[in-house]
Amino acid sequence: MDGENMKEKFLLALAQISCQRGDKKANIKRIEEYTARAKQQGADLVIFPELSLTGYTIRDELYELAEEIPGPSTNAVKKIAKNYDAYIVFGMPELSEKARSTVYNTAVLVGPEGYVGKYRKMHLPTHSVFEEKRYFRPGYQAEAFETNLGKIGLIICYDIFFPEVCRLIRLGGAQIIVCISASPAVRRAFFETLTVARAIENTAFLAYVNLVGIEDGLQFWGGSRLIAPNGKIIAKAKYDEEDLVIGEVDYADIKPVETFVPTLKDLRPELFDKLKEKAENL
Amino acid sequence: MKPLKLTPSVLELDWAEVETKITRFIKDYVLKSKAKGIVLGLSGGIDSSTVAALSAKAIGGNNVLGLMLPEKETYNPKDIEHAKIIAEKFGLKTEIIDITPVLEAFRKSMQIFDDKDRLCKGNLKARTRMVYLYYYANRLSLIVCGSSDKSETMIGYFTKWGDVAADISPIMDLYKTQVKKLARHIGIPKEIVEKPPSPTLWPGQTAEEELGLKYETLDLILYGLEHFMKTDEIAEQLGLQKALVEKVKKRWQSMEHKRRMPLTTKLQYRTVGFDFRIPFMQ
Numbered sequence: 001m002d003g004e005n006m007k008e009k010f011l012l013a014l015a016q017i018s019c020q021r022g023d024k025k026a027n028i029k030r031i032e033e034y035t036a037r038a039k040q041q042g043a044d045l046v047i048f049p050e051l052s053l054t055g056y057t058i059r060d061e062l063y064e065l066a067e068e069i070p071g072p073s074t075n076a077v078k079k080i081a082k083n084y085d086a087y088i089v090f091g092m093p094e095l096s097e098k099a100r101s102t103v104y105n106t107a108v109l110v111g112p113e114g115y116v117g118k119y120r121k122m123h124l125p126t127h128s129v130f131e132e133k134r135y136f137r138p139g140y141q142a143e144a145f146e147t148n149l150g151k152i153g154l155i156i157c158y159d160i161f162f163p164e165v166c167r168l169i170r171l172g173g174a175q176i177i178v179c180i181s182a183s184p185a186v187r188r189a190f191f192e193t194l195t196v197a198r199a200i201e202n203t204a205f206l207a208y209v210n211l212v213g214i215e216d217g218l219q220f221w222g223g224s225r226l227i228a229p230n231g232k233i234i235a236k237a238k239y240d241e242e243d244l245v246i247g248e249v250d251y252a253d254i255k256p257v258e259t260f261v262p263t264l265k266d267l268r269p270e271l272f273d274k275l276k277e278k279a280e281n282l
Numbered sequence: 283m284k285p286l287k288l289t290p291s292v293l294e295l296d297w298a299e300v301e302t303k304i305t306r307f308i309k310d311y312v313l314k315s316k317a318k319g320i321v322l323g324l325s326g327g328i329d330s331s332t333v334a335a336l337s338a339k340a341i342g343g344n345n346v347l348g349l350m351l352p353e354k355e356t357y358n359p360k361d362i363e364h365a366k367i368i369a370e371k372f373g374l375k376t377e378i379i380d381i382t383p384v385l386e387a388f389r390k391s392m393q394i395f396d397d398k399d400r401l402c403k404g405n406l407k408a409r410t411r412m413v414y415l416y417y418y419a420n421r422l423s424l425i426v427c428g429s430s431d432k433s434e435t436m437i438g439y440f441t442k443w444g445d446v447a448a449d450i451s452p453i454m455d456l457y458k459t460q461v462k463k464l465a466r467h468i469g470i471p472k473e474i475v476e477k478p479p480s481p482t483l484w485p486g487q488t489a490e491e492e493l494g495l496k497y498e499t500l501d502l503i504l505y506g507l508e509h510f511m512k513t514d515e516i517a518e519q520l521g522l523q524k525a526l527v528e529k530v531k532k533r534w535q536s537m538e539h540k541r542r543m544p545l546t547t548k549l550q551y552r553t554v555g556f557d558f559r560i561p562f563m564q
Contacts, residue, residue: 021563059559060552131559185303214310216562219303240306 018213404483438537
């Protein structure tokens with residue numbers, strides 16, 4: 001799909017919403033409203049938070065809410081993408097096709113052409129207030145998806161603490177890394193640093209979209225942002241409140257950064273074997 | 283790893299941010315629960331004054347009902363005066379009800395009632411106040427807002443199903459010394475902030491005397507325990523006997539029964555308190 005159809009330059013929307021927990025219909029409606037508003041402002045890509053189809057803190061409700069991909073909810077969002085001629089990234093609990101209650105925490109990418117791809121969260125936080133490993137099976141692959149907006153890579157929230165995932169999708173050709181998130185307020189400082197770091201070290205754009213609202217006493221801090229390959233914040237959403245912010249991606253910006261700080265040129269693959277060896281014996 | 287330094291500065295927070303988070307939490311909960319407002323016990327002490335003020339800031343004083351529930355043994359006109367100052371300053375609705383006749387009725391109706399057992403009698407007072415708060419809450423479609431702080435909750439310095447009983451407890455994640463700082467920040471008068479804290483279960487009772495520790499010290503011990511510090515490390519840093527720190531730790535751990543749903547034994551597929559994991563739905 002690259003070649004003449006691909007846009008080198010486009011607008012994207014950080015759709016920082018709060019969710020009606022357990023109410024997929026209401027959340028799809030919200031996805032549609034925000035997509036309509038974003039499209040009106042010229043956005044070709046609209047990004048929603050982690051598990052935005054259901055809300056984040058759904059605990060045992062998960063088994064009732066999870067769906068296969070493609071499935072009814074993906075189809076509904078696919079239709080929205082087609083109607084508004086936009087790409088949409090959103091998060092949902094994905095039911096495995098082969099099992100009855102094996103669920104992934106998944107980011108879905110749909111576009112005007114239909115279903116594009118999905119990413120299953122690899123790093124599931126199960127510490128502090130998080131209990132994701134209790135409910136989800138981790139994913140095993142990360143890739144970059146070809147679209148009319150260039151190659152898009154997806155990651156989810158806690159994945160950002162592990163540079164390997166971003167690196168993997170960057171090496172898969174991603175020019176923009178989309179990180180959907182549900183991060184509670186006490187962790188804000190980590191994300192504000194790591195989002196910038198992942199963009200710089202991969203010389204890629206990074207769009208981070210976080211949830212807002214309060215779920216079971218957890219306050220999600222918002223602060224969604226689009227970061228340029230040089231670490232500059234191009235657009236930033238409000239803290240704590242719903243917001244829709246548009247930012248411009250211009251892939252031409254990658255080249256000067258890549259020559260100035262050539263992290264990809266200087267990669268040392270032999271270190272990865274060492275890393276694997278050491279990590280297995282931590 | 284460098285050990286945590288237990289100095290008073292570890293208890294510092296951004297009080298404006300804390301105020302915002304707590305008021306947002308209260309407002310969100312009241313809204314989602316579709317309650318008409320809040321009822322709380324107003325004792326004239328620092329914790330209930332702080333919670334009353336935060337509730338008023340969150341949903342407006344005219345939606346907050348402060349019940350003053352004195353009884354003759356511990357009656358102190360100063361406390362009523364303080365409660366009235368708070369009500370006036372933050373525009374709360376109030377009611378005063380003397381609970382002495384109800385306590386008298388208990389005394390008369392129970393053969394084993396022992397006037398000298400001040401702990402049992404004190405707990406009865408706290409539980410009687412709870413009954414009033416919940417009657418008002420049921421009758422007027424209000425939620426009960428609790429005033430328990432983190433210090434008391436951790437060491438179990440409260441009456442089981444008594445003063446701790448509430449629908450939400452907005453300051454339960456703040457140590458007593460932190461509540462003092464927040465109280466000052468939100469404009470609780472000095473005389474209330476500096477008054478020695480007391481559960482007022484019997485005349486002349488003060489928390490620090492009963493606990494044998496100043497809150498300044500207790501809170502640092504608890505903060506250390508919260509952060510997984512070893513008791514000898516805490517004792518050394520604070521210049522305390524290890525036995526004293528051990529005693530606090532034991533007290534904290536042995537009081538878990540006061541902080542959870544009653545324990546049952548697992549018999550079936552999913553069990554209350556074990557693996558029924560239902561979110562607070564909106």
